[in-house]
Amino acid sequence: MPFTADLQFSPVETVLVKLLHERAMYGYEIIKVVNDRTDGAFQWKEGTLYPCLHRLETAGVIAGEWRAGAFGKRRKYYALTGKGAALVQARLDEWAAFSAAMDALLFAPERGHPVRA
Amino acid sequence: MDEPTFEKLADQVTDGLNADPELRLDVRAEILAHLEDAAEHADGATPDERAAHAVKSFGTPLDIAGALLEANQPRMAWRARLRLLMTAVLIPLAVLVAMILVYGRAARFANTVRLFSFSPWRITLPELPGMLSVRTHAARYDAKHGPPPRTREEMRAFALRHRAAPGGVAYYAIYATRLAGADAAFVREMRLGEQLEPDNALYNYRLARYYLDKGMEARSEQHEWNEGKRQGGTDTLRDRRMMALGLAEYRNALKKPYYDDHVVEAEHRRMAALPAPKLFEDYLTYTESFSSIIFRHLAEQRTLARKIGGCARLLAAEGRTDDAVALVESWKPVAVQQARGSRTLIQLLVAIACAEIAAKDGAELYDALGHHALAAQTRRECAAFAAPRTRARGHWRGGFGGPSPAWSARKAYLERRGSLFTAILLPVYDRTPTAAELAPARYAEYAVLERIVLSGVLAALASCLLCGLILAACWSAAARRAQAASCLLLPSWRALAWVFGWGMLLPLGLYALLSRLPVIGVREYGFGVTWPAAAVLLVALLLALALLPYSLMGRVVRARCAELAVPVPDRRTARRVQWTAENIVTGAGLLLLGLVIGVLYLGPWSLLPAALLALLLLLVAGTLLRRLTAAHRAYARYFGTLNRSLAPIFALAILVLCLIVHPYLQRSEVRYLRADTLLFPKPQHGYPGFPIEARTVAHWKQEMLAALDAR
Numbered sequence: 001m002p003f004t005a006d007l008q009f010s011p012v013e014t015v016l017v018k019l020l021h022e023r024a025m026y027g028y029e030i031i032k033v034v035n036d037r038t039d040g041a042f043q044w045k046e047g048t049l050y051p052c053l054h055r056l057e058t059a060g061v062i063a064g065e066w067r068a069g070a071f072g073k074r075r076k077y078y079a080l081t082g083k084g085a086a087l088v089q090a091r092l093d094e095w096a097a098f099s100a101a102m103d104a105l106l107f108a109p110e111r112g113h114p115v116r117a
Numbered sequence: 118m119d120e121p122t123f124e125k126l127a128d129q130v131t132d133g134l135n136a137d138p139e140l141r142l143d144v145r146a147e148i149l150a151h152l153e154d155a156a157e158h159a160d161g162a163t164p165d166e167r168a169a170h171a172v173k174s175f176g177t178p179l180d181i182a183g184a185l186l187e188a189n190q191p192r193m194a195w196r197a198r199l200r201l202l203m204t205a206v207l208i209p210l211a212v213l214v215a216m217i218l219v220y221g222r223a224a225r226f227a228n229t230v231r232l233f234s235f236s237p238w239r240i241t242l243p244e245l246p247g248m249l250s251v252r253t254h255a256a257r258y259d260a261k262h263g264p265p266p267r268t269r270e271e272m273r274a275f276a277l278r279h280r281a282a283p284g285g286v287a288y289y290a291i292y293a294t295r296l297a298g299a300d301a302a303f304v305r306e307m308r309l310g311e312q313l314e315p316d317n318a319l320y321n322y323r324l325a326r327y328y329l330d331k332g333m334e335a336r337s338e339q340h341e342w343n344e345g346k347r348q349g350g351t352d353t354l355r356d357r358r359m360m361a362l363g364l365a366e367y368r369n370a371l372k373k374p375y376y377d378d379h380v381v382e383a384e385h386r387r388m389a390a391l392p393a394p395k396l397f398e399d400y401l402t403y404t405e406s407f408s409s410i411i412f413r414h415l416a417e418q419r420t421l422a423r424k425i426g427g428c429a430r431l432l433a434a435e436g437r438t439d440d441a442v443a444l445v446e447s448w449k450p451v452a453v454q455q456a457r458g459s460r461t462l463i464q465l466l467v468a469i470a471c472a473e474i475a476a477k478d479g480a481e482l483y484d485a486l487g488h489h490a491l492a493a494q495t496r497r498e499c500a501a502f503a504a505p506r507t508r509a510r511g512h513w514r515g516g517f518g519g520p521s522p523a524w525s526a527r528k529a530y531l532e533r534r535g536s537l538f539t540a541i542l543l544p545v546y547d548r549t550p551t552a553a554e555l556a557p558a559r560y561a562e563y564a565v566l567e568r569i570v571l572s573g574v575l576a577a578l579a580s581c582l583l584c585g586l587i588l589a590a591c592w593s594a595a596a597r598r599a600q601a602a603s604c605l606l607l608p609s610w611r612a613l614a615w616v617f618g619w620g621m622l623l624p625l626g627l628y629a630l631l632s633r634l635p636v637i638g639v640r641e642y643g644f645g646v647t648w649p650a651a652a653v654l655l656v657a658l659l660l661a662l663a664l665l666p667y668s669l670m671g672r673v674v675r676a677r678c679a680e681l682a683v684p685v686p687d688r689r690t691a692r693r694v695q696w697t698a699e700n701i702v703t704g705a706g707l708l709l710l711g712l713v714i715g716v717l718y719l720g721p722w723s724l725l726p727a728a729l730l731a732l733l734l735l736l737v738a739g740t741l742l743r744r745l746t747a748a749h750r751a752y753a754r755y756f757g758t759l760n761r762s763l764a765p766i767f768a769l770a771i772l773v774l775c776l777i778v779h780p781y782l783q784r785s786e787v788r789y790l791r792a793d794t795l796l797f798p799k800p801q802h803g804y805p806g807f808p809i810e811a812r813t814v815a816h817w818k819q820e821m822l823a824a825l826d827a828r
Binding site for chain 1: 143144146147148150151153154155158174175176177180181184185187188189191192676679680
């Protein structure tokens with residue numbers, strides 16, 4: 001299965017699409033969620049997140065909307081568009097295939113050289 | 118570390134987005150909100166420590182700026198194209214289309230209305246290609262086929278050149294009816310006409326009138342135009358030989374099988390050479406053209422009838438009683454001849470008037486000679502001949518006491534079920550049209566009215582658009598002066614669609630629905646009856662179109678400014694400043710328009726003073742605007758964005774109205790006018806005046822001829 005080029009280097013877009021499929025979020029919230037869910041294993045930086053968000057927004061996968069949150073503070077929330085929603089499952093399948101391929105590459109025994117116990 | 122540090126960082130990060138100031142503001146606001154959140158949740162004992170931590174964990178500004186620029190570049194490119202599309206294509210296109218349509222139709226209509234004597238409009242406006250009036254079409258036709266004959270020689274040559282064509286005698290008849298008796302060649306030309314059309318009594322009647330003019334004057338001629346003083350005066354014999362010649366021609370005319378002045382036929386030919394009428398103003402032109410030619414020599418026939426009575430009295434005074442009696446008895450064959458030759462109601466009315474003049478003179482002569490029974494018979498026969506007119510007159514008005522109830526009821530019915538035009542033109546005809554027959558005229562009138570209103574709406578929208586663009590430019594300059602960079606915001610497609618939908622499409626849709634619903638709409642009855650409801654609907658529509666977009670766009674821009682931390686004035690100040698700015702621009706625009714009209718009226722000499730006045734006006738308006746924008750410089754982005762954002766809304770509305778609504782209304786107008794069988798001459802009917810007239814004429818003619826036993 002051919003993979004999108006960026007998937008081989010960074011899974012950020014896939015993560016963003018999946019997270020925003022759950023609910024609309026703003027930039028800082030996304031960083032917090034990623035850090036929390038990965039127990040701090042992924043320490044996303046703004047320099048990684050915002051360009052990716054803007055790229056997805058330009059591509060029409062997500063749409064930003066200014067909304068007032070708690071205490072009236074206005075933040076730009078991102079949500080999946082129709083186009084983005086249609087993309088979620090494909091991205092997850094792609095990731096699953098990519099992950100399986102990586103597993104096979106990294107952890108499967110080499111052919112003709114059985115792994116010793 | 119405090120907020121200015123955040124702002125500095127946000128500025129550095131978004132520096133690469135400078136080409137799209139609004140996008141930069143948007144990203145900057147997002148980064149600031151992020152930094153504030155990060156500082157709120159960062160580790161540290163003091164706010165400064167937390168802020169420092171947030172800045173530190175943010176990353177290297179230069180790297181982030183590069184990444185943001187790369188991510189946003191495609192978006193910046195299409196936003197730039199969108200701006201270009203709006204400012205360079207959509208808006209100029211809308212202004213151009215609106216100007217062409219409004220001006221083109223206005224020029225066509227104004228040049229048509231200018232034909233009528235009651236019109237105050239005296240300027241001929243240049244017309245646009247594809248929107249030419251019938252008048253211009255006629256001028257072009259003349260230019261292509263040679264100018265129409267105007268001088269006597271030209272008309273004669275034209276008539277003789279075309280006499281061999283089928284029905285070509287009509288050209289000579291028209292020439293003959295226009296030739297004045299004072300012309301030296303009059304007798305010769307009438308004789309030529311007689312040769313061309315030997316069975317037509319027209320030329321003999323014209324010759325009779327010519328000779329009788331020289332030979333005598335009837336007493337009734339002396340008070341022809343003074344209805345209140347019918348009595349008095351004397352019949353005067355000027356030249357016995359001329360009178361004899363005149364009477365001889367008169368008797369020759371009586372022997373001819375028919376009398377035809379050919380005016381209807383000639384007018385039919387003239388109209389057939391022009392493009393077929395389509396719109397209301399075309400039909401108006403044809404009606405005016407028809408009416409203007411039909412009256413041309415009808416008065417001459419009445420004068421001849423007066424002269425014949427005078428001649429009979431003069432002969433009786435000389436003792437030639439038999440000749441006198443024979444002359445007065447001739448009113449009947451003349452009446453029959455004229456009635457048979459009539460194709461329009463006005464011709465029939467003139468035939469009745471001539472018969473009444475001649476029969477009255479005859480009855481008086483019989484009374485004077487003691488033949489009272491003959492006098493009474495003459496009066497009875499004449500009354501029977503004029504019966505359709507007398508009956509119709511009874512319908513039209515109740516003597517000097519004002520309109521009769523029957524006439525008023527008919528007029529009210531025509532007003533209610535027909536149009537303003539049917540109520541003006543049709544009460545004179547003795548057949549009341551059915552509601553189904555009247556419906557097309559009524560719908561056509563609404564279509565015409567809406568087309569005129571649409572032109573007004575387009576002009577208003579184009580003015581709003583231009584005013585908005587001027588104000589946007591002024592506020593942009595003010596913003597540039599204040600911030601060294603102009604930054605008017607670009608509303609999203611969604612916001613534009615929202616304002617367009619609620620501010621433009623909704624009022625138009627509601628108007629279309631309300632005005633056409635059978636129960637509450639205004640088209641069930643004629644405009645003369647429902648004009649208050651129609652006026653209320655139209656005023657409501659105009660107010661909605663003028664106020665709603667401003668109000669809705671104000672909300673959109675206010676919300677956007679709040680998102681991007683752009684200062685906005687309070688609502689009262691916003692209304693006051695916007696109102697003042699609009700008044701300055703609109704006032705200057707109206708005064709400039711007044712100057713242009715003044716130059717058109719006064720001529721080229723007024724061009725220089727008008728240009729100086731215009732320059733002064735622009736200077737004053739510019740100064741006032743500059744002062745206003747300088748005083749509210751802090752809100753320049755808000756006002757500039759508001760005015761510029763409305764421009765595409767107005768442009769889109771203009772394009773929708775021009776490209777969808779206007780063709781729809783025009784098609785309706787054409788369809789209803791074509792379906793109308795009551796008003797306006799139609800090519801397919803051979804232009805016999807009003808279509809309803811043909812039926813009335815046939816009916817009257819039958820009754821009149823039966824009265825004289827001449828069917």
